[in-house]
Amino acid sequence: MNLASTTSKERTLAFIALGVVYIVWGSTYVGIRLVVEHMPPFIAAAIRFLLAGGALLLFTRVAGQWKAPTREQWRNAALVGILLMGIGNGLIMWAQKSIPSGITALLVATFPLWLTLAEALMSRGASLRLPVVSGVAVGLVGVFLIASAKGDVSFSGAGTPVLALIAVQAASICWTIGYIKAKSLKDRLPLVMASGLEMTSGGIFLLLQSIVYREEWGRLLRAPWTAWGGVLFLAVFGSIIGFTAFAFTRHTLPSDIVGTYAYVNPLVAVIFGWLFFGESISRQTVMGGALILAAVFVTTLKGSSPPAEACQAEDQ
Numbered sequence: 001m002n003l004a005s006t007t008s009k010e011r012t013l014a015f016i017a018l019g020v021v022y023i024v025w026g027s028t029y030v031g032i033r034l035v036v037e038h039m040p041p042f043i044a045a046a047i048r049f050l051l052a053g054g055a056l057l058l059f060t061r062v063a064g065q066w067k068a069p070t071r072e073q074w075r076n077a078a079l080v081g082i083l084l085m086g087i088g089n090g091l092i093m094w095a096q097k098s099i100p101s102g103i104t105a106l107l108v109a110t111f112p113l114w115l116t117l118a119e120a121l122m123s124r125g126a127s128l129r130l131p132v133v134s135g136v137a138v139g140l141v142g143v144f145l146i147a148s149a150k151g152d153v154s155f156s157g158a159g160t161p162v163l164a165l166i167a168v169q170a171a172s173i174c175w176t177i178g179y180i181k182a183k184s185l186k187d188r189l190p191l192v193m194a195s196g197l198e199m200t201s202g203g204i205f206l207l208l209q210s211i212v213y214r215e216e217w218g219r220l221l222r223a224p225w226t227a228w229g230g231v232l233f234l235a236v237f238g239s240i241i242g243f244t245a246f247a248f249t250r251h252t253l254p255s256d257i258v259g260t261y262a263y264v265n266p267l268v269a270v271i272f273g274w275l276f277f278g279e280s281i282s283r284q285t286v287m288g289g290a291l292i293l294a295a296v297f298v299t300t301l302k303g304s305s306p307p308a309e310a311c312q313a314e315d316q
Contacts, residue, residue, distance in 0.1 A: 014252035017245035021261045024242035026268025029105065031238060032096050034230035038223040040215035041093040046206035048231055049085050052239035053199030060193045069197065073189055076181070077197035083178030085202025090209060091171035095164040105266035107168040109143040112136050112259030114176040119255055122180075132256040135299030138291050139263035145288030146266050183250055191251075195244045256299050263292045 035044045060066045069077065096104055113136050188194065210217075249258050267289050274281050 010252055014249050017248045018253065018258065018261065020245040021242055021249065022264040023268055024237050024245070025261060026265040027272050028234060028238040028242070029265070029269040030272065031230045031233045032093055035227050035234065036093055036097045038227035039219055039231070040210060040217070041097060042090055042206050042210035042213060043215050043217055043220065044227075044231055045085075045090050045093045046203045046210055048235045049081075049089075049199040049203035049206065049239060051232075051235040052243070053081075053196045053201075053203055055235075055240060056192050056196030056244070057200065060190070060196065065190055065193060067190060067193065069189060069193075070187070073187060074197070076185055076187075077189070077194060078201040080178050080182045081198035081201030081203075082205045083174045083181065085199055086205030086209070088171045088175040088178065089202070090206050091167040091174075095161075095167045095171070097164075098161040099164045099168070103147065103165065104168055105269065106140075106143050106147045107165065108172055109140055109262045109266065110169065111172045111175055111262045112139065112256070114173055115179065115255055115259050118176055118180055131298050135256065135260070135295045138298065139260065139295035142288045142291030142295060143263055143266050145284050145291065146270055148284070179250065179255075182247070183255070188251070191247055192244065195247050198247075199239055199243065260296045260299055263295055267292050 035041075057066075092104060092108065116132055116136055182198075189197070246258075246261070270281065270285055270289070
């Protein structure tokens with residue numbers, strides 16, 4: 001996607017939507033932690049996405065925006081939903097039961113790295129540009145500084161849950177594949193309807209995983225109201241608002257700009273912790289935040305968007 005192919009209004013709305021993703025998804029780390037402490041991760045994630053997807057599909061019906069999907073559109077929506085929500089978010093929810101949010105944030109922040117590598121392969125190297133590569137490197141360093149400042153980044157030791165580390169990295173790779181698949185679709189459904197179908201498909205897949213892994217659904221009945229509040233928060237803000245905004249930026253802005261959310265989210269999470277929970281902010285955290293802002297600035301510099309031939313190669 002080339003910024004030159006969008007109107008001024010679309011660009012403005014896209015950057016506003018990206019700002020929403022920055023803030024909303026940055027706050028979901030707290031919501032996920034509240035949920036997985038008291039609920040089985042897969043069934044909790046399934047409830048989240050089935051609620052959000054059902055609400056969006058109901059909205060399309062009430063608003064008269066429903067359009068009967070073709071078989072191919074159903075298949076594409078199901079595939080994207082399974083990759084992004086069913087596997088991507090599901091694995092992150094599961095992993096956060098056993099690894100700290102700092103490690104999770106660091107591994108999730110590798111999404112732009114995988115995305116850059118994938119698009120470089122698809123464009124035969126035409127999409128590789130110094131601002132993008134520099135932004136990825138600087139952003140990852142910034143996230144590492146923020147995560148390690150909390151003292152919860154350690155990949156060594158007998159108690160390190162290696163499987164959880166692999167799961168989060170697998171989630172980032174699946175998210176990359178789903179993102180590229182969704183971005184490359186030619187026959188697209190209306191935004192809200194597509195998001196609803198993707199979330200519903202992901203929710204059904206998560207429900208099946210919960211059954212296969214024999215999660216203890218009785219824990220839902222014993223969960224405190226804070227956990228249910230976390231599920232509702234994730235459904236409304238993380239999914240209905242956040243994911244729909246993400247889907248809009250996905251089809252409007254270049255991938256390297258969209259990918260900056262993965263760096264900014266941990267920074268926003270730290271700021272929320274400082275504002276609402278009185279968590280301290282160290283000098284190392286400030287340094288990490290400065291590097292993240294620098295990464296976003298470098299990535300979004302004029303001229304960092306892919307040249308026309310690169311965009312054409314990506315669309316083939």
